[in-house]
Amino acid sequence: MIEIRFHGRGGQGAVTASRLIAEAVAKEGKYAQAIPMYGTERRGAPVTAYVRIDDRPVRRRDLVHEPDIVIVIDPILSKKPSVAAGIKSGGLLLLNYPKPPEEVEIGGDFMVSTVDATTIALETLGRPITNTAVLGAFSRVTGIAKLESLEEAILKRFPGEIGKRNVEALRRAYEEVHPPKPAKGPLRPGEEEPPHVTGYGVLKSVADWRVFRPVVDLEKCVSCRLCWIYCPETAISLVDEKPVIDYDKCKGCGICVHECPVKAIEFVREAV
Amino acid sequence: MERLTIKDIPLEEYTITPGSACQGCGPALAARLVFKALGNKVIRHGVPSCPDSVTATPRTFSVFESAGAALTGVSRALKILGRDDVMAVGFIGDGGTYDIGFQALSAAAERNENILWFCKNNEAYMNTGIQRSSATPLYAWTTTTQVGPRGRGKETPRKNLPFIIAAHHVPYVATASIAFPTDLIGKVLHAKKLKGFRYIDILCPCPTGWRFDPSRTIEVARLAVQTGMWALYEIIDGREFRLTYKPKKLKPVEEYLKIQGRFRHLTDREIEEIQRMVDENWERLLKLDEMGEFPL
Amino acid sequence: MTIEVMVGNKAAATAAKLSRVQVAVAFPVTPQTTIVEYLNEFITKGEMDCEFINVEGELSAQVVVQAASRVGARTFCCTSGPGCLYMHHPMHDTSSLRLPVVMAVVHRGNKGMQPDHTDLMSHIMTGWIQWYVENNQEVLDSIIMAYRVAEDMRVRIPIAVGYDGYILSYTAEPVDVPEQEEVDDFLPPYKPMPSLMPEDFDPKSPMWWRVPWEEHHKIIVNAKEVIKEVNEEFGKRFGRSYGNGLVEEYRCEDAEAVIVAMGTIASTARDAIDNLRAEGKPVGLVKLKCLVPFPYEDFQRIGSEVRAIGMIDRNVCLGVGGVGHTFIRNAIYDLEERPKVLGFHAGLAGKEVKVSDIERMAEKVLKAARGESVSPLVEWV
Structure with a gap:
C-alpha cells in the first residue's frame, strides 16, 4: 500500500488533487481511497487530504500518519518543516517550490523533489490554483499514476477550456519538475503537527494564507480611509491618517488593493 | 438613521482578528462594522453558520432553528435581572433568518421582543457548501440549484424578508450593505437607541459561494446596490418608508451579474428578465419613498 | 403551611411560583395547558415576579429557557406528549451546556391523548435527569427539590419531573403548600456558571462549549448522591421525603x-x-x-x-x-x-x-x- 498526504490551502484544490489521483489509478486497475480531512475548511486556510493506493481494496479508515509521499501544493507551506512530519524512511517529499531540491531547507531520511507549480498555474490558468500542475510532477517523479490517466481524470472533471488548460499545467510540470534528491536541509519536522486550520475562532497569524501581499505607497496615499474600513480582518490601522498593514492579520484577499481610489496599494507576489 | 461620513466611524474595533473566515469574507466585514457601532455591552447570539469575525462580547449559541427564541430568552433574562444596559444581539445568517429560523424570528418580532437582529445575508447556505436558501436570487447557481439541460439555477426570486418583518409592525427594519459603511453604521447607531424588535438585513457577498475573486467583495456589494438588485432603505414602526440610497439612474444589472460565477450561465433573455424585475421593484420603492409610507 | 385541594397542574404552577421562577415559558398542549393558565393568573395578579413568554411552539419554549438560564434567570418550562417530542433537538444542548432548567412533563403518550411514559422516555439520551412522581403533593415537592438538585454546582443538569396526564393533571386532592419563607430558605437564588455579563467577558472562553461525553455521563451518574442528600434535607425541613430520592x-x-x-x-x-x-x-x-x-x-x-x-x-x-x-x-x-x-x-x-x-x-x-x-x-x- 502507498500512502500519500497532501497539504494545501483552501481553494488550491488539494482535495480535488487527492480525488484525481484516486480516479487515475483506478483507471489503471488499482484500488484507492481519497480522504479529505473534514472540518470546516475555508478559502485560504491550510487544509489536508490523504490518498491510499493498493492492489486490493483499501479497508482501513484511519488517517494517514506515516505517509510514503507528502505532496505540498502551496509554496509558503512548502517552507514549513512540519509538512514532513511522519514521512517514512526513504519516502518522498514533493514540494511546490521555485528552487531546486538542493536549496530546500527541510531535511531528513527521505528524498525531496520540487516544481514551481505556482508560476506554471499563473501562466496556464491565470490563477494560483496549483493542484493539477503538482500532479504532473507527481506522475513523473513517482510513476504511480500515468500522465494519460491523470489527463483523462482531469478532462472528465473539468470539461472544456478549463480542462485543457489544466492538462497544459499538468504536462508542463511533468517536464519541469526537479528529480528527487536526498533531503539534506537543516530543518527537521520536530514535534509540531502538520499545518491544518479548521473550525471557528481566532488565529495567531494568517501570514501563510497569502499568495500576494498588499504594499502601500505612502506617497500616493490620500488618507481616504477606504482600505481601512473595508478590511474584514482589521489588518489595516491608521497611523497619522496613513494605512499600516499588520501582515499577521492580512489574508491577502486584495480588497484594499482593489478599492484604493488612487492605486496606492500594490499586490506583490510573496517571496518564497 | 444617523448620517455620518467615514471620519465619523469610530476607530475602536470589537472584533478579535485574524479570524477563520475565508479571504475577502463579506460577513466577516459586516461583523466588524456592526460591532464598531454597537460596542461591547452586548450578549451576542449565534446559530450554526460560517465563522465571520469573533467579537469581544459574551456569546451564546443555540440550535439552528432557534435564534428568535434564544434571543427572547437572553432579552427576558436581562430584563428580570435588571440589566437594561446590555443588549441582546443576534448575528445570524440567511439560513438561520429566512429559512429554518423563520418561525422563531417571526414569533419574536410579533411579540416585539427587545432584540437587535442582524442578518448577515450571503444569499445561500455557505457553511455547508453553497446550497440555496430562500434569500438566493433568481437564476443564481448553487449546488442545489444547478445549471444544465434541466436547470437554470434558482427558479424563483428571493423572499422579501425585510418587508415581511416590517409587516410585524416592529420599531425598525432596514437593509444595508458592507460597501456602504456609513449608511450601515448610521442605521446600527439609530437602531441601538430604540427598544423592541429591530432588524437589519446586510447583504454580504461571499467570494467562495458567489464565485468571484476575493478582492472584488466590495465591488460586488456596491454594484448590488447601484444596480438596484439590493436597495438600501429603512422602515420605521412598520409605517414610514425611506430609501437611504437613491441614485438618479440605476446601473444595468448586467454589470453586477457578469462579474459573478454564479450568474455566468445567464442568457441575454434571462438578464433582461432580471432587469425588468429590478426596474419594477425600483419603481415601487421610489413610490413608497415619495409617499414616505409603508402600506401595511 | 396551608392545605389546599388542587389539581396536579396547579401543584406544578404553585411549585414554580414558590421557587421564584424568573422566566417561564410554555406552549399550550393538552393535558399541560392549565399550568400555563395558572402561571398567567399568578403573574397577572402580581403574586409572581416572572417574565412569561407565550412562544409559538415547544422547540422555542425549550430554547428560551435554555438561553435565559444561561444568562442567569431561574427558569421553568412545561409540556406534554407531542410538545415534549418537538423539544427534542434543543434539549440536548440544555444538558450539554449544564443549565439547571426544570420542566414539568405532564405525560401524554405518542399514540393519542391519554397518558403513558413514552413521551419523556423518548428523551433518555438527551442527558436530562428524569423523575416520575405519583401524586399532586409529590409534583409540588419534586419541582422545588428539582431546582435545588439541578442548581447544585456538582450537578448543573436539567431535570424533567413527569406526572401522568389527566390522572394527576386534572384530578384534585389536598396538597400541603409550604410557606414562601420556608422555600426561600431551602432554595437559595440561582447564579449562572460562568457569568455571561459583558463585564466578566473572557476573550479566551471557547466559542462553542458543550461538556464532553465522558464527563457529562459521570456528572449525571454522580448526581444520585446529590438527589439523595436533597431528598433527605427536604424531609427534615418539610416533614415529607420520597424514599431515598431515587x-x-x-x-x-x-x-x-x-x-x-x-x-x-x-x-x-x-x-x-x-x-x-x-x-x-x-x-x-x-x-x-x-x-x-x-x-x-x-x-x-x-x-x-x-x-x-x-x-x-x-x-x-x-x-x-x-x-x-x-x-x-x-x-x-x-x-x-x-x-x-x-x-x-x-x-x-x-x-x-x-x-x-x-x-x-x-x-x-x-x-x-x-x-x-x-x-x-x-x-x-
Whole structure:
C-alpha cells in the first residue's frame, strides 16, 4: 500500500488533487481511497487530504500518519518543516517550490523533489490554483499514476477550456519538475503537527494564507480611509491618517488593493 | 438613521482578528462594522453558520432553528435581572433568518421582543457548501440549484424578508450593505437607541459561494446596490418608508451579474428578465419613498 | 403551611411560583395547558415576579429557557406528549451546556391523548435527569427539590419531573403548600456558571462549549448522591421525603418478591400490596422515581434480597422492550445469585390500571419467586 498526504490551502484544490489521483489509478486497475480531512475548511486556510493506493481494496479508515509521499501544493507551506512530519524512511517529499531540491531547507531520511507549480498555474490558468500542475510532477517523479490517466481524470472533471488548460499545467510540470534528491536541509519536522486550520475562532497569524501581499505607497496615499474600513480582518490601522498593514492579520484577499481610489496599494507576489 | 461620513466611524474595533473566515469574507466585514457601532455591552447570539469575525462580547449559541427564541430568552433574562444596559444581539445568517429560523424570528418580532437582529445575508447556505436558501436570487447557481439541460439555477426570486418583518409592525427594519459603511453604521447607531424588535438585513457577498475573486467583495456589494438588485432603505414602526440610497439612474444589472460565477450561465433573455424585475421593484420603492409610507 | 385541594397542574404552577421562577415559558398542549393558565393568573395578579413568554411552539419554549438560564434567570418550562417530542433537538444542548432548567412533563403518550411514559422516555439520551412522581403533593415537592438538585454546582443538569396526564393533571386532592419563607430558605437564588455579563467577558472562553461525553455521563451518574442528600434535607425541613430520592420501598421487609412501578401506578400499587400483605403474601413495592440516572446500586441491593422482581412498564421501547425491565435486568446481571425479572406492559395509551390488575401481577411474581413456572415472562396487561 502507498500512502500519500497532501497539504494545501483552501481553494488550491488539494482535495480535488487527492480525488484525481484516486480516479487515475483506478483507471489503471488499482484500488484507492481519497480522504479529505473534514472540518470546516475555508478559502485560504491550510487544509489536508490523504490518498491510499493498493492492489486490493483499501479497508482501513484511519488517517494517514506515516505517509510514503507528502505532496505540498502551496509554496509558503512548502517552507514549513512540519509538512514532513511522519514521512517514512526513504519516502518522498514533493514540494511546490521555485528552487531546486538542493536549496530546500527541510531535511531528513527521505528524498525531496520540487516544481514551481505556482508560476506554471499563473501562466496556464491565470490563477494560483496549483493542484493539477503538482500532479504532473507527481506522475513523473513517482510513476504511480500515468500522465494519460491523470489527463483523462482531469478532462472528465473539468470539461472544456478549463480542462485543457489544466492538462497544459499538468504536462508542463511533468517536464519541469526537479528529480528527487536526498533531503539534506537543516530543518527537521520536530514535534509540531502538520499545518491544518479548521473550525471557528481566532488565529495567531494568517501570514501563510497569502499568495500576494498588499504594499502601500505612502506617497500616493490620500488618507481616504477606504482600505481601512473595508478590511474584514482589521489588518489595516491608521497611523497619522496613513494605512499600516499588520501582515499577521492580512489574508491577502486584495480588497484594499482593489478599492484604493488612487492605486496606492500594490499586490506583490510573496517571496518564497 | 444617523448620517455620518467615514471620519465619523469610530476607530475602536470589537472584533478579535485574524479570524477563520475565508479571504475577502463579506460577513466577516459586516461583523466588524456592526460591532464598531454597537460596542461591547452586548450578549451576542449565534446559530450554526460560517465563522465571520469573533467579537469581544459574551456569546451564546443555540440550535439552528432557534435564534428568535434564544434571543427572547437572553432579552427576558436581562430584563428580570435588571440589566437594561446590555443588549441582546443576534448575528445570524440567511439560513438561520429566512429559512429554518423563520418561525422563531417571526414569533419574536410579533411579540416585539427587545432584540437587535442582524442578518448577515450571503444569499445561500455557505457553511455547508453553497446550497440555496430562500434569500438566493433568481437564476443564481448553487449546488442545489444547478445549471444544465434541466436547470437554470434558482427558479424563483428571493423572499422579501425585510418587508415581511416590517409587516410585524416592529420599531425598525432596514437593509444595508458592507460597501456602504456609513449608511450601515448610521442605521446600527439609530437602531441601538430604540427598544423592541429591530432588524437589519446586510447583504454580504461571499467570494467562495458567489464565485468571484476575493478582492472584488466590495465591488460586488456596491454594484448590488447601484444596480438596484439590493436597495438600501429603512422602515420605521412598520409605517414610514425611506430609501437611504437613491441614485438618479440605476446601473444595468448586467454589470453586477457578469462579474459573478454564479450568474455566468445567464442568457441575454434571462438578464433582461432580471432587469425588468429590478426596474419594477425600483419603481415601487421610489413610490413608497415619495409617499414616505409603508402600506401595511 | 396551608392545605389546599388542587389539581396536579396547579401543584406544578404553585411549585414554580414558590421557587421564584424568573422566566417561564410554555406552549399550550393538552393535558399541560392549565399550568400555563395558572402561571398567567399568578403573574397577572402580581403574586409572581416572572417574565412569561407565550412562544409559538415547544422547540422555542425549550430554547428560551435554555438561553435565559444561561444568562442567569431561574427558569421553568412545561409540556406534554407531542410538545415534549418537538423539544427534542434543543434539549440536548440544555444538558450539554449544564443549565439547571426544570420542566414539568405532564405525560401524554405518542399514540393519542391519554397518558403513558413514552413521551419523556423518548428523551433518555438527551442527558436530562428524569423523575416520575405519583401524586399532586409529590409534583409540588419534586419541582422545588428539582431546582435545588439541578442548581447544585456538582450537578448543573436539567431535570424533567413527569406526572401522568389527566390522572394527576386534572384530578384534585389536598396538597400541603409550604410557606414562601420556608422555600426561600431551602432554595437559595440561582447564579449562572460562568457569568455571561459583558463585564466578566473572557476573550479566551471557547466559542462553542458543550461538556464532553465522558464527563457529562459521570456528572449525571454522580448526581444520585446529590438527589439523595436533597431528598433527605427536604424531609427534615418539610416533614415529607420520597424514599431515598431515587427509589422508595414500600412494605418490602421480608418480601420474597417485589413489583416495581412508576408514576401513578406506584400509587395504586400501594393498595394492591396492602391487600396481598393482609392475605399474608410476602410481596413489596419498589417505586422507581428516578429513571435517569438509573439507581443501579439500589436494584442490586434489592435484587440480592428477593427472589423475583416484576417491573410494570407504562412504556415500551419498540422492538426492544420495557425500559424499566431492561434496566433492572442490566442492574442485577452482576449478582452471583440473580432473581427472576418478569415484565409487564401496563397502562399504555392511558389504559386503566386497577388494583386487581396489580394484585394479579404481584401474585405472578410471587409464584416465580417460589420456583413455580410462569409464562409469559413478559406480559401485556
